[in-house]
Amino acid sequence: MTDMPMSNPVSGATKGTLMQPDARTRRRNAAEKRFRIYGATAIGIAVLALVVLLFTIFRDGSGAFRQTYLAIPVELNAQVLDPKGNRDPGEMSKVLTLGYGKVLDAAVEATVARENIQIEGLTEAEIKGLISKDASAQVRSRVLADPELVGQTIEVDVLANGRVDGYFKGRVTLASAERDNNTSPQQLMLADELRDRGLMVTRFNWHFLSNPDASDQRPEAAGVGVAILGSLYMMLVVLFLAVPIGVAASIYLEEFAPKNRWTDVIEVNISNLAAVPSIVFGILGLAAFINFAGLPQSAPIVGGLVLTLMTLPTIIISTRAALKAVPPSIRDAALGVGASKMQSVFHHVLPLAMPGILTGTIIGLAQALGETAPLLLIGMVAFVKNFPASPPEGLFDPASALPVQIYNWTQRSDPAFIERASGAIIVLLIFLFCMNLLAIYLRRKFERRW
Amino acid sequence: MSTVKFTVSALALIAASATAAAARDQVQVSGSSTVLPYATIVAEVFGENTDFPVPVVESGGTGGGLQKFCEGVGENTIDIANASRPIKDAERETCTANGVTDIMEVRIGYDGIVFANTVDGPDFAYTPADWFNALSAKVVVDGKMADNTAAKWSDVNPELPEQDILAFVPGTKHGTREVFEEKVILAGCEESGALEVFTAELGDEDAAEEACMTLRTDGKSVDIDGDYTETLARIGSSPNGIGVFGLSFYENNTDKLKVGTISGVTPSTETIASGEYPVSRPLFFYVKKAHIGEIAGLKEFVEFFVSDELAGPDGPLAEYGLVSDPELAATQEAVANETTMQ
Incomplete structure (x- = not known):
């Protein structure tokens, strides 16, 4: 009550009206403003963390939804795939995927020779290594389902090796391939040539959603x-x-x-x-x-x-x-x-x-x-x-x-x-x-x- | 709590009534994460080439796998345990106590342990003694046992680069740690003559060996309890670091890692097979003989695993980094005869 005379209309007109905040009000307003800034900062940090997390995941993971394939004609050699020549699936299942691997190796080499691709220092192993190990299983199950295919030449779309696929996605570079035991710059140059000829294409990978897991040797075939x-x-x-x-x-x-x-x-x-x-x-x-x-x-x-x-x-x-x-x-x-x-x-x-x-x-x-x-x-x-x-x-x-x-x-x-x-x-x-x-x-x- | 108890028993009842019809038709494997990639490669090819389903392969570490293996015999226990070290006597006893008596031990090949730093780093040529002097808690200074104060590799051996000592070694739960301690640190302790000094001071050889293998705890040696991928990530963030890896992991990441030589020998499948490269260990898996005939495809899977096409020097396992066993034929014969451990 002792303060009452201080707030009479006469002195209020000179200082401390509601229009001109006094020191205490200013402090209160400043505190509120600070609190809002703290809150906004907290949200900002959380949003930033989320954006960084999502960005890294999408940057690293978007590649999984695209996959490189190689389209090649494969000559299904009857002597290798059906040694007895009776087209009996029971007999033919004795030929393991390793046997089909040889047929596919020959097919890739034939394709490279037919397209007349010359690359200095390209070895046979690098040509064979172009395709995924999953390809032989793919061809084998196709042949066992339809034994009459033996002896014919079929067109197949096989998965490219994980390193070659990584090259097209930017994960593998010619410089890193130089030091990499599992690929080489020559192999990647060969892949470039095949892409220029339209044989090797990177397209949307539905198989990532439908395929089962795959072993360490064929990451390109793995799916969820x-x-x-x-x-x-x-x-x-x-x-x-x-x-x-x-x-x-x-x-x-x-x-x-x-x-x-x-x-x-x-x-x-x-x-x-x-x-x-x-x-x-x-x-x-x-x-x-x-x-x-x-x-x-x-x-x-x-x-x-x-x-x-x-x-x-x-x-x-x-x-x-x-x-x-x-x-x-x-x-x-x-x-x-x-x-x-x-x-x-x-x-x-x-x-x-x-x-x-x-x-x-x-x-x-x-x-x-x-x-x-x-x-x-x-x-x-x-x-x-x-x-x-x-x-x-x-x-x-x-x-x-x-x-x-x-x-x-x-x-x-x-x-x-x-x-x-x-x-x-x-x-x-x-x-x-x-x-x-x-x-x-x-x-x-x-x-x-x- | 009683709600939950009631729920558990109700659920178990529902479940138990439904299981009678379900018999297991695929092989189940668990154990060492070092053997895991090989086991999955074999499982995949086995599934492709036979009418049997693809075996289910779990990773739980050698110890965890053998523990599950020794839980008992029957359909809801695993058939095969992968191991990066031989089974211990204590584990055999647990097995016997639970009725797992006839165990087949199958050696699939050898695995090398390599030391690698980042690919842009300097070249390293170590000896086991360098590793002992760099990482052991106690070293010999002026003929006496003293705390290890070496800060740079060049302090340990003037020929090594002048780089801060920082090593990422596998944690104690890994089978790799044991091999690292015995074949590198302890070997280095002997080679440098520190073992004699320790034995003289401590008066007991066992205590001296123990002292040799105790790693320093001042942050120069970092235990990695995760996988090699974690070690690789740590090297990526601290370029001074040197990591301990399995050979196959290094072979798949040669674009990021540079391997060091041990006593002048570069690790490779050839130098490990010939015995020149000193740090290697056999890899095993253990099979319950009682399950053969009960679980469809078990024996076929085991035979397939050790066949020349897969485990041989030209097979996919060797391609992945396994050092194939020169005595593979003996293993194949033992598998065919279902020879069990004594």
Whole structure:
């Protein structure tokens, strides 16, 4: 009150009106401005980190979606491929891919000779090394499927060797080839000549999405087909187990269960489980599902079960939050007009909580999709080449998973696999992006406001 | 907690009822990450050329693989464990305790361990003694055991380049570490005469060997617990670094790495096969004999692995960097007869 005379209209006209901020207001305004700058900086750093991450991944990984092929005529020498001459696939299958490799080597050499390409210092091994080792398997399966092809000359599109492919993508240069034991500048010049003649082309690589993994010697043939299928199977298992169990558990806990010491203990434990490191669920999975229940190793069913256990707490917590967010007046109104407790929950509360439950479920699934650690212990971090059968039997066949494939490829010695790993990260990111987009869409579509 | 318990048992029940029909029809392999690339190459070619499915090959390290291998006999245990060192007695005992008694040991070839720096760096010509004097925690100074203070390679040996000592060595969980310690550091300790000095001072040869193989902890020697790709990345970021690699990894990255010689010998499949290059080790895999006949394609896979077409000197494994075994014929015979370890 002693300050009152200070703020009389007469002195206020000279200094300290609302139009002219005093020192304290200026300090307050400055503090607010600073806080906004801090916030904007924090967002800026996060965005910058994201941009750098995405930029490096797309720069390294975009190459995986393009692949170099060589179109050559191959003369299927009957003496090599069908020594008995009876065109019996059983007999012919005794000729291994190594035999077909020789036929292909001859075909590449013939092509180079026919095109009349002369390069100083080009060796025979460098010409043969132009094509992928995968080519012989490709031709062999084609011939065994149609034995009448033997003796004819067929046109085939074979994969180019990983180094040659890397040259067209800029990963390998003439300077690095000089020091590289697996290629040479001469080989790359030959590849240039073939490209100028239109025999060697780099085009979009659908096979990256459909092919299975390949061994260290043929990175150019590796794809994420088995991994996508394995991840899909695991997500199916998680969807069919975690969602019903999780939603049922949370409805009971939230709406029906008495509030006593037991439910408190359960609640604390669920929150704890949500924070347990995921590898612990892998250990549990190994003990419970493989050693005790006798399920097969490396199978998507076990992976799915482990991921189910891992996502359950997330789904329960988000479902309970969604149920809690429904105003009590809705329940009271339903009960007031004579609905039973169950009717009020299923007819009124659950539909209103649905967007929240769906969002929580999809986020839980997305988390499970990107998980590697628990799969390590149940044998899914493996080289799997065969596609699993269709479900339900396929759930018991060995399969890989997308994050596992990325992890595996980053450990391979051939640098071409780094490109593949980044490509697989792009595929995984697209999946996650679509799932999160779906979550946002569902929330917008079903959201109710009171 | 009880929700989860209930869930586990419910899930296990659902799952168990569904498994009865599913019998395993592919070979399962686990173990050493050094053997992994060879095993995947063989698995791939095996799948292409036979009617059997492609074996599933996991990597879990030699120790991890043998642990899984020794868990027991039966369809939900693995058939083959890859190893970059021979099986230990303790592991054999675990195996026996769990009923895994008849084990076939198959040696597939040899693998060299090489030392490489960045391709733009200087040339190195080491001896094992140089590595001992550069990396061991204790060295001999004026005839006495003393802490290692060498900072540059030229301090260790005037003929080496004047470059800061920084070595990326495999972590202790790797089979490669053991070979590095025994064939390089310990050999260097003996060669330089430090072992005698240590034995005299410590009064016990075992303790002296232990002292030889203890690496310095002042940041000059860095343990890499990941794979060779991690070592390569570390060399990329610190050009002074020298990494310990497997020969096949080096062979696939010759455009980024420059290999050093040991006692004047350049590592290659030829010098390792002839025994001139001193740092090499055999690679193995172990097979459960009880699974032969139970798991379709197991014996065929093992025979295919050691056949001349694959493991021979002109096969794809040698091309990838494996030093083929001169006694491959004996191995093939042992596999054909299903000879087990004694």
